[in-house]
Amino acid sequence: MRRSGEYVRDTVTGPYAFQRGMIWVFTPLVVVFGLLVGVRPGVDVWEALVAGLASATAGIGALILCLWVFGWFRRRTMPIYAAIGSWVFAGIGIAVPRMLIFVGPASEIDVWLRLPGSILAVCVWIPAVAVAFRAFNEAMSLIARISEHRARLEHSARDPSARERIEDAAMLETLASEVLPALERLPLRVRAAKMHPTRRRLAQLSRGIRDVSTKLVRSISHQVMLPGGLAIRPATTRSFVRAVAKRALTQPATAPLAVAGLTAAATLVGLFTLGGPYLALFALAAMISWAGVLLVLKRAEDSLSRTLRTAARWLSVFAGIFFAAISVVAVLSSQLTGSPGEAFRHLITGVPLVFGNALLVVVASAVTAELGSMREHERELSHLVDVYAEQSRRRANDLRARAAMLLHGPVQGRLNSAVLTLEMAIQPGNSMNVDTLLEELERVLTSSARELETFTRDLPQRGIRAVASLLVDQWRGLVDITFYLADDVEAALDESDEGALVADLAIDTVTNTSRHGDASWAVLSFSKTDKFFRVDCQSDSAIRDLNPVNEAGLLLRVLEARGGAWALAPSTTGAHFWATVKRSDRKVESTDINFI
Template sequence: MAIPNLRAALGGAWSTHWAIWLGILPASVLFAVYREQALEPEHAGLSVISGVLQHLAMGLIVVGGGALLRRRRSILPIAAVAALWGSACVAGALVAFAFSARFYGSASSPIADTIIGLALIATWIPVAIFAIAQLDQRRLLLAARDITTDALIEERAEGRVTAQQLQSRLLATVTAQLTPVLADLENSLNAARGAITGDTATELGARISRVHDETAELVERDGPPLHSGVRPERAQRVTFRRAFALSTAPPARIAGLVTLAALAAVVPDTYRVFGPVAAAQGAIAITSSGVLLAALPAAFARWAARGKGMTHLRATIVLQVFAVIAAVIILDVLPPSIWAGAQWQVLPMTLMALALAHTMYSIAFVVADANATDEKELRNASAELDTLRERRAERSRHARERMAQLIHGPIQGRLAACVMALNFHAEIVATDPPRAEVMLDSVIEHLKGVTAELRKLGTYPEQISPHER
């Protein structure tokens, strides 16, 4: 199972999937409402409608266009995906312009909206697609690891089974299939005693001949490797908690990308709504939070070295709490106060942008690294599983060959004698009945002897040579 690389992820099904479009709907509408305050709508409901219409236009191009392009190829070129999202951005800007010109006091600028939209798409959409692709791959990867681990546990248990135990299991299989057939043949011969005809003897001989051939085929055929009947404990099942039980903290290298994405989401619209001072405050707050996001993972690494490591989820929450606190302090202390007038809206937009960007980039980087590690472990486990299966197949082959040697004389020889005796009986039953009766007794004794030989093989397993154990 190959881990999707960047091209495969960005050009794969998730890049134009309706779930991606639907997932970003709330944020898209919220940013539209925030942005269009500068256009003085009569009430926020109009901005919500405008945001939904913009998002519908974008979805029509991305999802619909992606479905059309995927009729020819499942993995699209990154340039084609970028063209779809860029076209969607232009369509959204045109819808915003048309809606604002009709219902607002002033019309929006489609050029400015397109530029800002392209910046948002460049910093948010690729990482969202890559993160979702990695999460989907992790689900499949853990399921594959469970299947492989279950099989590996069983094969390791089979590897501890001796050749003598395999021999005994094969003998039990042969005995279970032969014993009722032999008993039925013996009963048929006893029931026909004194009245057996040449045709009946020929038929019984043919039945014993089939038993002879089936016994040889059962022992010598190249069937699946023998199982010892061991039922070891199974591997753990895939759960959401287990999928994210990662000990890796979000790496410091994502701090710059998180900062860039949050700046693209907050600063341009804040500038248009509240002016350059509020935009500068937001930019300083976001940059300061980004510095903390870059510095704190080093402290987590030192704690982990002391045996105080934390899970990925806990580390992400701690980092975001510190980043949020830093942003709140910066926005509160920088003059003019963020709480003056309607500028308080900058605070929740900044915090939301920081939290969302950090979450997505953390998932994209950390889960991708975890998937690469699990993929390597899966390859190693699969290679070990193949080796163990080959060894078990070889041991099964040797067990079958040894069993064939053991039963060839005492069992198959008696069955062959039965067939010859019945064929001879069919020839003399009409001309020499006493001799035919003696021959019939001999056949019954041979059938009893076959059953006794099977029981003897099961009672004395030391007939297996020591090097086969």
């Protein structure tokens, strides 16, 4: 916890020059004034020296207290002892001579009646001014730091581009709830295609998905997530003054002090013509204000020991006795002089002092309490900013790593592999088994959809609209491509030579999927009328290691046609296949399996 005045020590020069000048210039003037107060006509020199020494001691105590308020002492208890000692010595120096001289000239008594006011001003008002400056400086520092914390937390909310990323990103939810399940329901019954526009579109699609995934990873790394439910107080000078006023009106000490002040004022108004007795009420109000100032100092200092608290209570008692003695002297003097005008003059100066002291205690207590609350709020806010910044960094790193691993890893790899295979399948002169490839693509998309759906659950509900929109467009483009392929293949099957198309498809597929690179397959015969053909393997090494059953099953899957069926049977003596199909109006009538 920072010690009192640390803000001043942090900036020795600059905005605090006026406060330092006030302490080092104005306080010695007060001490000189205290020395001159005793030198008045009709006052003994010894008494004047005692009074001056008491006032000077009080001034030095006020200086020490000011220095303590600004934190220019290593031990915070030292200035408290010095200030209390100066106040006690000042009181003794004033009270003892007057106890020995109960009756004296009016001018002399008037001097002694004025001197306590000077001591009270030195001991209370000067430290109060120092406390006020210190409180104002600390309040401004706290307001600035709270505003800085608030600006850091709400930077994204004030940034239009960041606000757009945060507020308009429900498209990620659309990706998980609409597009990905639609991919799982795709009717991927596609046969073959050789169209150049489709190949170019697939290439664009592959590049687009790679770019979008990169943008998504980059955007996640810059994603700003605001803490939910964080209440940040308004940090302005007006709000601080408003809070202090509210505390001053509602704190428990306000009502007793207000009642005491009003009672003193009413009593003074009723008794001012009598002279003298109103000073007893003034002494009571001054005692209350004195005790209140001590209470404020005690609340401002968290490390006050039990000894200091006891000393403060005894000092309050001493203040009451001291002002009671002064009131006795005032009563005796008023009975001797009988001057209502003088009493009225004291009334005019005493009532504002009563209210001023009461107001000083109330406001000082409110300022102290509000500063304590602001310190606590600033500490909590600073801790929250640090903790949240660390959590945000960890969260961003985790999301960035997971996104890179997911989108640039298995999903992107499998998707790119499937897309590249499709591109190879539809190149001119190549008749690969697009149906099998698209079935594999369907499997890839289904598993990728599940992974992406799981990934989007971990993202903030408000994601990145632009990137999510591009990503959704790319996935929808893939959906369009699959249907485009399906339509083109169906048209090709209807308009081309089915036998030649399927024969070429069988040769290329079996050749590319054979376990032996030197395996060569050829269509031995094909009959358009009977819808059958025969294929043979021309490689002796392939024949020796060939598994006819598996190869027949492969060729059977290759030769499936929309609205019809091809039946294959392996030869028991060699790598020969014979397949026939019977079709009528796109419906299978019969299937013959021939063995060689």
